[in-house]
Amino acid sequence: MTEAPDSWDHAWLCLQLLALDPMGLGGITLRARTSPIRDACLTGLPDTGLPVRRLHPNITDSELYDTMDVGATLAEGTPVLRRGLFSAPALLLLTMAERCPADLAAKLALALDAPGSAGLIALDEGAEEDERVPPALSERLAFFVDLTGLRMPSLTPPGLQDAAALRDALGHVTATPDDMRMLTHAAARLGVDSLRAPLLALHAAKAHACLYGRGSVAQEDLETGAALVLAHRATILPLPDEEPAETPPDQPPPEHPNPSPSAGDEDRLIDAVRVMLPDGLLPQATSRRAGAAGMGAGDKRNARQRGRPLASRPGRRDGRSRVDLIATLRAAAPWQTLRRTPGRKITVLPSDIHLKRFETRTERVLIFLVDASGSAAHARLNEAKGAVEHLLARAYASRDRVALIGFRNQEAEVLLPPNRSLLLAKRRLSALPGGGATPLAHGLQSGAEMAWRAQKQGLTPTLVLLTDGRANVALDGDQNRQRAMLDAEHMADFLRVAQVQALVLDTAIRPQKPLIKLANRMGATHIALPRASSAGMSQAIETAVMA
Amino acid sequence: MTRAFPFSAIVGQDQMKLAMILTAIDPKLGGVLVFGDRGTGKSTAVRSLAALLPEIEAVRGCPVNSPSIAQRPEWADVPDDAPLVTRPTPVVDLPLGATEDRVTGALDIERALVSGEKAFQPGLLAQANRGYLYIDEVNLLEDHIVDLLLDVAQSGENVVEREGLSIRHPARFVLVGSGNPEEGELRPQLLDRFGLSVEVRSPDDVEERVEVVQRRDAYETNPNRFLKKWDRADKEVRTAILTARDALDSIKVRKAELRKCAELCIALGADGLRGELTLLRGCRALAGYEGAAAITREHISRIAPLALTHRLRRDPMDEAGSGVRVSRVVEEVLG
Structure with a gap:
């Protein structure tokens, strides 16, 4: 890529905006393999005011939600609760997001939808074209940053001065109906169907205005918002000298009495998006849309729940597999004389727990x-x-x-x-x-x-x-x-x-x-x-x- | 936790809203299936539905929301003198990848291991009793969970027979599913369980889209003010639902309209008689909602697409949506 410095600016800007409004913007899809470059990018994330929690695609329900800690519970003899990742607002960092199974994606999407509960940085380490973050997630994340082909940043990330004060100010940044209209029009002209996109662009514009100390959204903020949020979602690119009224071929021309507020300003939004699109990205974006279903159905069927039963195995409870109670008790039985403690009928240690296993044929x-x-x-x-x-x-x-x-x-x-x-x-x-x-x-x-x-x-x-x-x-x-x-x-x-x-x-x-x-x-x-x-x-x- | 986006503030998507209101009027309709692209307000509508539903009376602390002490399940740890409380109609999310244990309920492993007690830990089906069960991305649900849901939805009772437990409890709920058809189809058996089906798509009209963005933004900047503004409209819908519920039994169904329903189903070749029944129920609920005294042809033609589209014997490879077929036949039969 020739515009390496620009790309870093882009990445830093996305991170700054995200730090201002992690909940409203949802998060970032960061496409890069594990590398010092990616680490450098992540260190550029200013303080978001939220704890950062890492999770991986095979994370279990017991780590996500509040559950009983079986080990501690058995040791104590009284229920011990373990806090899950979703129990407090946090910025979640999902590694290997391209391998995220459909069920985890659904749970994360639910967490992102709940107001004020989580932001997500999806680290997309996909090497192949069809290895992508599940669309249910990428759809909810405002930004997309691709670090492929970038060199180490030469400058230190800008960071955020006085983040907390800025975040307070963000709530007071206003946008006029015309601003929203403009973003929505731009999204429609770029062939972005989902209505989440213009909303996220609006959030980005507000955060950008706040970053520059403005109390209301200016044209420049809208352009940035549109460029950062809409560019990677675009499926149609209106030609530069096209009349705005007849842009997307399958879109009926707007029939409202007062056509878009200021066609010139809106064109500048589209132009801002166009700048963000390196050559050859649009077809990719298009194919991503077409192939969005590729990651569709759930991944490999886990043989923990159904199928032909196999012998149970010792293991930890992870919320996905089922405890084989009989086998667990059988494992604990020989030790009861040794373990006898007053007041407890039976003493089971975490090491006794056996899990059920099943065999299924792969799909x-x-x-x-x-x-x-x-x-x-x-x-x-x-x-x-x-x-x-x-x-x-x-x-x-x-x-x-x-x-x-x-x-x-x-x-x-x-x-x-x-x-x-x-x-x-x-x-x-x-x-x-x-x-x-x-x-x-x-x-x-x-x-x-x-x-x-x-x-x-x-x-x-x-x-x-x-x-x-x-x-x-x-x-x-x-x-x-x-x-x-x-x-x-x-x-x-x-x-x-x-x-x-x-x-x-x-x-x-x-x-x-x-x-x-x-x-x-x-x-x-x-x-x-x-x-x-x-x-x-x-x-x-x-x-x-x-x- | 802020309250969900108000139902009345959802722009457009009239079919979807109507379908949800109808199931709220008559839970026996058997649920709604919403199919459509991402970002069209499917989940927003379901979540806002909760605020719209009339409250129910239930025994306090009862895991299955029993309406009276006498009806509480014997395994439940509810004292004999537990009072009745009013509570919002439960709307329970069934997340993808939920285990069978989580759905049906299972032996409480912790209690079993720590204190040696055999206790039942109720699952999502218990929570959803007398309320709604919402499944997002229903078409990606694993087959064994689907089987289980079908069984329970049919019998209205959840039976758990495992690990030495033998427990049953009522599980009557309205199934609401949503999904994106590009990601996979739904098995016909499950399809048939949904009373009404709706297809939603992003609004084509730019003004409508702008309106969506504006309202959402207003909601996010100042939820309380926005909720207040729409409270009245929501309340009106709620009152209309309650009135319609009361009126349901008194709505007249004439032979002629019944005949039309049957003719319609025969002409479409809908399997089984469930199509007719749902069509009739839907019409009755609609008539009640609109304050009509009897079902008219107009009601039938409006409900038919909702009630029948997903019931046609469908070649899985059939390209043209069944929606077209339904509206054509409706025109022929009623026209």
């Missing part, structure tokens, strides 16, 4: 790799789509997740990250155009990547490849039939080593020898699709996949 994710090249389109792309749809319906019944990757021309594209929403899958699938060359190796590569990531999350991936096997683009983009097939075979080897269950559906008119060979190398089942309706086709697949 499956079906990754569809669809060849949309010209040759395949000519063969039976539509029938293949029909078959996939049929499989999707089956996946719905068995609560599998589905992902969709299409490949054509020079590249493979993830059309849908692993997800439970079949509606999305179907929409993306039917929107998949056909035509172009066949980059089979690319397709296999991104399929393998996704499978690998799914395995890391504790899911069981199954790859379903639909192609006619006429690979003609090598991994380096060269249109060379032989090298293309060679690359594809390499990827197949990789998949076999990774032990990914796979299925190859041959959509060509006649079964293709090279494809059979490829399937063998992948350790996959090869099925030549019968020339039939998509229903007949899917029946053939079903017996193979669902077996």
Whole structure:
């Protein structure tokens, strides 16, 4: 990045504003891996007037809420309460926020919504594009700071002079209805649907005004607020010389009698946002919106609550697993003579506690790799789509997740990250155009990547490849039939080593020898699709996949 | 703790507000499902509903809010002379990832281990008895919790048979769920449990959006003044709900309208008879709310989308929303 100093200014400003109004602004998403740079950034956070508490994605309920401290309770013989993180207002620091499971996100969101209870700094350490903070959280956090590619700051962070006095003054900063109107208009023009965004921008503007000792919000504050809050949420960027009335294509033109208060001022807001958008960020922002569902459903099913019972194990009570009372008492029984204390019938020590364990099968994710090249389109792309749809319906019944990757021309594209929403899958699938060359190796590569990531999350991936096997683009983009097939075979080897269950559906008119060979190398089942309706086709697949 | 955002101050979202008012009038309607994008005021509406609901009378200290001493569960630690107190209708949050123990209640492990007593620790279902159970992101709820809720919602009774406990207590509650459909679907069985369903989206009109931001800001800067300002409107709604409750039994349902309800459900191919029943109940509540003496066709056409949209036998892959189908058929049958 060329504007490194600016980015640090941006980060410092966000932190200053957050320190002024941690509750109103919700917090910050800080995207950076663990590094001295991130630490340097965090030390720049001025005193917020709140205690900072760290939490991690696997934090248990007993640490979040007030609960009985079992260890102390058993030792004392009287109930001992342990205070949870949510029991007092605090600034929460969530590490590895991109791995935050849906249930924790929901609990944190609830805490953020409750007035005056918490602010959150989500440390997003995601390395991959699709590793993101759950949208339920990022939606509630005002700022987004990306430290990727920054060098260590050369200057010391500005800090806050007299933070407490400023915070007092913040309550008296006023904003006119026109200010709010302007922010709301700007948000609408930038394609930000959620109404939380303009509110957060308003809070940011107020905090900024307060920072500069103003008693009411000025144009400059609005610009800063819009830039800091709306920029990373934008999904549409109005063109610079466009008429304000006809900006977002799907937005009806404002029909109120007095059009936006001062169109010129509003444009300056949009411009302020535009400055904040480095090249290439907007598509990312857009795809983030589209893929927002990617992190959707809960993570790996914990085998602590249901499934086939296994033998209990000694362990600490963490609020998630269940105590096996019988096993606990059995463990305590031999010691009763030794432990006998007057006045207590039975003495159980924390070390006696046994937890129940269950075994469940991990969830499956079906990754569809669809060849949309010209040759395949000519063969039976539509029938293949029909078959996939049929499989999707089956996946719905068995609560599998589905992902969709299409490949054509020079590249493979993830059309849908692993997800439970079949509606999305179907929409993306039917929107998949056909035509172009066949980059089979690319397709296999991104399929393998996704499978690998799914395995890391504790899911069981199954790859379903639909192609006619006429690979003609090598991994380096060269249109060379032989090298293309060679690359594809390499990827197949990789998949076999990774032990990914796979299925190859041959959509060509006649079964293709090279494809059979490829399937063998992948350790996959090869099925030549019968020339039939998509229903007949899917029946053939079903017996193979669902077996 | 400041009070929640006032219900009447929510801008737009009339369908959602109507659905919530209707369930408040007739809890037997069976709850509301609100599906929509983030930041459209779903949770705000539910939380503000609590302030709107009429108070209930319950035995003091009773874990399941029993209406009289005689009805308190025998396992509850409530003295025989506990007085009746009025309290707000409970609105209980069921957080995602809540354990089964937390939902149904379980053996009180602490008491069991420390004093060797076998005591029952009531869960969220007990708390929600006679009130509301709110599940945000209901579509992400784990399957085994869903099964459990279905069972309890159907029987109105929570039965705990585990760890040597055998306990039952009434658990009659109105289920309110909200979620974002892009993140996953809801199982049809659970869908069917919700009486009414609403789809909300961000207002398209910029002025309306501005109004939302302004009101929210006013609420956050000075909650007390804002609450005072809207107190009257909220009170009016509350009175209207109470009046409608009283009027519910006296509202006339004519054969002709009943026939229309049935025709509508047949034309739509809604499964089971629950559709008709909810439609009828909803119409009656609406008529009561608006002070009408009998159900009219207009009531039916207004309630039909709320009561039937989620009941159509739906191909999981069906793209066009069922909403379109419902309004078309409503027009045909009633038109």
